[in-house]
Amino acid sequence: MKKVGVVGCGLMGAGIAEVCIKSGHSTVVREVDAAALERGLARLDASMNRAVSKGKLTEAERDAARARLEGTTEVSALADCDVIIEAIVENREAKASLWKEIARVAKPGALLATNTSSIPLSSLAPHTGNPARFIGLHFMNPVPVMKLVEIVQGIESSEEAIAEGKAFVEGLGKTTILAKDTPGFVINVLLVPYLCDAVRLLEAGVASKEDIDKGMQLGCGMPMGPITLLDFVGLDTTLAIADVLYGEFGDPKYAAPPLLRRMVESGFMGKKCGRGFYDYRGGQK
Numbered sequence: 001m002k003k004v005g006v007v008g009c010g011l012m013g014a015g016i017a018e019v020c021i022k023s024g025h026s027t028v029v030r031e032v033d034a035a036a037l038e039r040g041l042a043r044l045d046a047s048m049n050r051a052v053s054k055g056k057l058t059e060a061e062r063d064a065a066r067a068r069l070e071g072t073t074e075v076s077a078l079a080d081c082d083v084i085i086e087a088i089v090e091n092r093e094a095k096a097s098l099w100k101e102i103a104r105v106a107k108p109g110a111l112l113a114t115n116t117s118s119i120p121l122s123s124l125a126p127h128t129g130n131p132a133r134f135i136g137l138h139f140m141n142p143v144p145v146m147k148l149v150e151i152v153q154g155i156e157s158s159e160e161a162i163a164e165g166k167a168f169v170e171g172l173g174k175t176t177i178l179a180k181d182t183p184g185f186v187i188n189v190l191l192v193p194y195l196c197d198a199v200r201l202l203e204a205g206v207a208s209k210e211d212i213d214k215g216m217q218l219g220c221g222m223p224m225g226p227i228t229l230l231d232f233v234g235l236d237t238t239l240a241i242a243d244v245l246y247g248e249f250g251d252p253k254y255a256a257p258p259l260l261r262r263m264v265e266s267g268f269m270g271k272k273c274g275r276g277f278y279d280y281r282g283g284q285k
Helices: 011-022 034-053 059-066 092-103 159-171 187-203 209-220 226-233 235-249 258-265
Strands: 003-007 026-030 069-072 083-086 111-114 134-139 148-153 175-180
Touching: 003 011, 011 026, 011 034, 011 059, 011 134, 026 034, 034 059, 034 069, 083 092, 092 111, 111 159, 134 159, 148 159, 159 175, 187 209, 187 226, 187 235, 187 258, 209 226, 226 235, 235 258
Parallel strands: 003 026, 003 083, 026 069, 083 111, 111 134, 148 175
Antiparallel strands: 134 148
């Protein structure tokens, strides 16, 4: 895998592009328009600058990595990529439409991957033009920090594609687990009910958000509490995943709490926009 294409330069796409260029891959990242691309590249640059300030990356390493990155608004720029990773909004129709575009330009041997965190691959694979080469590569947020990538094997994913995906991800310094193609895979089947229950406790007035977070941190050894984690993941992203899982399983434990939906409708998306359950607009929680 010499050249990587990342489609989407949001929170996840920018992180995926960052780990790719830091691992030596020439990488092209595509966004829908120039403004979105500029925001995404600024996010990536800020992340690498933080790594330099913390001594995790030298300025020379940062500059060499950044030189391997190309930004574009054209899907055609993916034509010579060895692996293409789609990392756009968690919406089945949007992803399917995009994969139809990618299928028209991707070279026959390219490894095709979606970063979906909940949508079954079987609903996207027919639109890729090459289901045998299509797998799930579910990176964790924040991508530059988290060590795990969940590899998802679709019904038609070949063993060769899975092996190539595993080798590629491990070359990025990540550890992998393998999941079959079921909604939510492993991580979010377990995580989403936990996050939803935390919101239900808050909604019912059982405890404050601070005490819910403190309870899980100090009582269960979690690195951050569930309410803070929701802000970090994105309330809109969590809501989209919960809706997919509830639609697929019909189990009430996946039903999004009304408070979570109202927050998203009101524009409280989490840390990425400055406001979620906590306020980040002053630079700190």
